[in-house]
Structure formats: C-alpha cells, structure tokens
Amino acid sequence: MNTAELITKRVILNFPKFNAGQPILTKLIKEFDLEINIYRARVTPNKEGYIAIDIIGEESLIEEGLDFIESLNVDVDLAMNSLLWDQDRCVGCGNCVPHCPTGALHVGDQRSRQIAFHRNLCVECLSCVENCPFGACVSIF
Amino acid sequence: MKTYEEINSRIESGEAVVLTADEIIDYVDKEGLDKAAAEVDVVTTATFGTMCSSGCFLNFGHSKPKMRMSEVWIDDVMAYAGIAAVDAYLGATQLRHNDPANMYYPGDFRYGGGHVIEKLVAGEEVQLFALSYGTDEYPLKEIRTYFTIDDLNQAIMTNPRNCYQNYNVAVNCSDKTIYTYLGELKPNMANLTYSSAGQLSPLLNDPLYRTIGIGTSVWLAGARGHVYAEGTQHASDCLRGDNDVPMEGAGTLGLTGNMKKMDSEFVRGVSLKGYGASLALGVGIPIPILDKEILRHCTVRDSEIFAEVIDYSSTYPERGGDIVGRVSYADLRSGEVELDGKTVAAGSMSSYSKALKISEILKEEIKQGAFLLSKPIRNLPVNQGMTPLDVRAQGEKK
Numbered sequence: 156m157n158t159a160e161l162i163t164k165r166v167i168l169n170f171p172k173f174n175a176g177q178p179i180l181t182k183l184i185k186e187f188d189l190e191i192n193i194y195r196a197r198v199t200p201n202k203e204g205y206i207a208i209d210i211i212g213e214e215s216l217i218e219e220g221l222d223f224i225e226s227l228n229v230d231v232d233l234a235m236n237s238l239l240w241d242q243d244r245c246v247g248c249g250n251c252v253p254h255c256p257t258g259a260l261h262v263g264d265q266r267s268r269q270i271a272f273h274r275n276l277c278v279e280c281l282s283c284v285e286n287c288p289f290g291a292c293v294s295i296f
Numbered sequence: 297m298k299t300y301e302e303i304n305s306r307i308e309s310g311e312a313v314v315l316t317a318d319e320i321i322d323y324v325d326k327e328g329l330d331k332a333a334a335e336v337d338v339v340t341t342a343t344f345g346t347m348c349s350s351g352c353f354l355n356f357g358h359s360k361p362k363m364r365m366s367e368v369w370i371d372d373v374m375a376y377a378g379i380a381a382v383d384a385y386l387g388a389t390q391l392r393h394n395d396p397a398n399m400y401y402p403g404d405f406r407y408g409g410g411h412v413i414e415k416l417v418a419g420e421e422v423q424l425f426a427l428s429y430g431t432d433e434y435p436l437k438e439i440r441t442y443f444t445i446d447d448l449n450q451a452i453m454t455n456p457r458n459c460y461q462n463y464n465v466a467v468n469c470s471d472k473t474i475y476t477y478l479g480e481l482k483p484n485m486a487n488l489t490y491s492s493a494g495q496l497s498p499l500l501n502d503p504l505y506r507t508i509g510i511g512t513s514v515w516l517a518g519a520r521g522h523v524y525a526e527g528t529q530h531a532s533d534c535l536r537g538d539n540d541v542p543m544e545g546a547g548t549l550g551l552t553g554n555m556k557k558m559d560s561e562f563v564r565g566v567s568l569k570g571y572g573a574s575l576a577l578g579v580g581i582p583i584p585i586l587d588k589e590i591l592r593h594c595t596v597r598d599s600e601i602f603a604e605v606i607d608y609s610s611t612y613p614e615r616g617g618d619i620v621g622r623v624s625y626a627d628l629r630s631g632e633v634e635l636d637g638k639t640v641a642a643g644s645m646s647s648y649s650k651a652l653k654i655s656e657i658l659k660e661e662i663k664q665g666a667f668l669l670s671k672p673i674r675n676l677p678v679n680q681g682m683t684p685l686d687v688r689a690q691g692e693k694k
Contacts, residue, residue: 247649
C-alpha cells in the first residue's frame, strides 16, 4: 500500500435476492487495494443477504470500490451499524459495559453516569443485545 | 432542630432549601455540619432499578352482563383474580402464557408482567381475556376486549418489596457462565454485577429509618405514593459500619401509588436472560433535615458504603454464608475492582443516572411547593431478623 492517507468506512452491503455472480470482497481487495474487516455476514445464493464491514483504504479508492458494488445492484448503506443503540430505551444502568469488548458502550460522564455509544468502536458482536435488560440494543438483522 | 410542620410551611411558601443527596456531600464539606443542618430543610434521595416485588391492582369495571372474573390474562400475561369480582393483581415477574421460560436455556423472557405495566403506564392499549365459572348474579363466562389505563376505575401500584437498603454484589466462581437476576456472570470471576444507587439511595441516607417509615410520602415513578408497610424481607438487624450503614441487604419498603399518574420513563419492563421478566422502577424519597444526626447520615458517600461480594454459582443458591469479599461503591463505580488478587470488571444493574435525575426532579417539585413531606405514622423496625424456610415433615417441631 502507498503512503496516502487511509480512512475507515463502516458499510453494510445489502444483497438483493439474486446471485451477485462474483466474489465482491476479493475484488475490493485486489482491484481497489482496500482492506476489509468483516463484522457480520450472511450470504446465500438466491436469498437476500448482508455483509457488515469496515473498508480501510484511500478515500478515492473506497469510493470507486463502492461504485463498483452499486453497479452490481447491491445496496450500500453508510448510515448505520447492524447494531442499533436506542438512547431513549437505555436507562443508563451500565450492565452492558463489562460485556462490551471494545468499550463502544461506556460510561460517558463520570458524574451523571449516563451511557454513551461510540459507533465506530462497535464490532457488532451483539453481546449487548444479549445483556440489555431494557431492549435498548437491537440488531437490524 | 426543625419539625415537619416548619419544613412544610417553608415548602408551601417556596422558601425551602432543598439539595439532592449528591449535592449535600460537598455542601456539608464546605459549610460544616452545624451551619448546613440549620440551613437545609430537605435532602432528596432516589433509586432506579429492577424491583421484582412490584405489581398493580386493577379494577376493570363491569361488563353487561356482569362477570365474576376468576381467571384473567392481560396481553396473555396472567393476573391474580382470586379477589373481588372485577379486580386483579398483575405481578411484575409473571411470564406470558406459553413462554418457554428456560426450556431452551438460557431463556429470553421478552415479555412479562413488567412489560404489561410499562405499556399501561405509557397509555398503550392491551388485551383483556377473562374466564369465569358463572354465577346467578355474574352470568358471563368469557370475555375478550381491549383497554387502556384510562378505561380502568383504579390502577394502584402496590409493591411489597422495593428500595432494598443495600444489595449483594454477584460474581461467578465456577468455570461456566451463569445467568442470574444480576445478569450474565462469566466464569472465574471475569465480571461482577452490583445494584444500588449507593450515596443517592433512600435507605442508605436514612440507615436507621428515622424519617422513612410507614406513611412517608414518596415519589413513585412520577406519582405521589407512600410507604404502606415495612417491605417483605425487611431485615434491619444486620452488620453495619461505624456510620450505621448496612453492609448487606437489610431494610426494604412496601410502596404504593396511583399508577394512572406515573411516567413511563420510570416504569420499565425488564428481560433478564436465563432468569425471567421483571419491572424497573424509579423511586424518590425526601428526607427532612430535622437535626444534625439526620443530616450527617445524608452525607454518606460511595466510598463509605460497602457491599458483600457473593458467589452466585454456589454460595447464593446453597444459602451459604461465605463471602468473596467486601467492596465499596466508589470502587465498583470505577469499573473494576480487585478481588482475590484478580481484576474484575464491574457492571451495574441499577441506574445511577436515572436516580440522579429523579433526585433532581423531586428537588424541583419540593422547591416549587408541589410536594409536601409527611411524618411517618409508625417507624420501621430497627432490630428485625429474617427467618429461613425449613423443609420439615408434617407435625415435626423445629
């Protein structure tokens, strides 16, 4: 890889109900010089599927790579993680905190002890979904 | 020295000096106990957490023709109907009909009595299904209809055990994950769970029950409520520190209040994996500063409140007496504690942030003259123990 500045983009690829016909992630790596970190995936021929990934690389190459994916009629969602944290459902107990392996869910301000969520740190392991008594953490898949 | 009457008249005239249990700590540090005791009228305390012994009495009104409901389900969650004709008691931990519970371990328990109560308080519509054997004056044998809390004549929350004075810290010393009412506990003490508002908690600020007693007005999830009895398992005869603060469970409160006036932000259904359904509730209790000693107790801080760490894989289920250690709430809130030379990640089941919010809401209500204090009509017992259940043969003496 060259020395240009690398960025990370969190992306969900939503596959329609047909075969994309080619190994998309391999192409992103080989042809666009991107690193891929897969969080969650469900890809079955002729069924709807998804891949939740981080794409790491040069911004222009990421854009080209995403254009290529969209040209295959695969929906690219840059807006969300597959894990949603609902601030209104969260009561701020903090039961999730020791179960979150990356500190994405953490005690924000030490005095008020409200819980805060760092979307970029979330690896979508879903242990918060298992452990939230209040249903504040939900998987979109 | 102040009296309830003096404090109430200052509240009514909008002159009362009210601080939260969080604010009072620094205030007394700065002003000194004597000056602060003369100045401060009320300290507001609060807690928000899962309180399994919660529920509500509901009166549905009479259908035409009438029915003596003998079995009742609300949103498929059974309510106890062994009381008068169209009354029922819905408990927080009741599971929905056909919930597989722990048949597929650990169960999810997504919907139970606590969730129905949350829906009712939020004003949402729920389903009533009731059966009866039929009588001459109550001929109807079956009914299915829908209602909201506004359609009920009464919805009275009645909780036999709320506001535990202090609580165990749970760890798992075994080599496999366990699922408890204090959450998922990983093997070999990888994590622990505590559940107390600590320095904000009502009974930790009035450890000897001098002002919180039967008849005390409380803020119950936004509604006016009161203490109607000592809570079940009230066990005030316990190990206490020099500051009189219990180091174990200790006292509890029986609380009641008008559910129609509650705010659903503070009444929340709870699903505990592998354990069951429940209800989390917000409670605020004002403490009148009648004298210096009452104020001194209100200055208690997390570093001076200790809880016992119990092994929930063995000691707890076997009713053993061993403890793994004692830790302060200041250490617990730091996120990790040292136990047996091991660093253990600490998580909380009760919400300090919601408790803080409640203590501030109650403070504002008192300052605006909207919430008056009431003197207990009876005190809670200070030296009461707790009896275990012995399993014995019929007629066998203890």
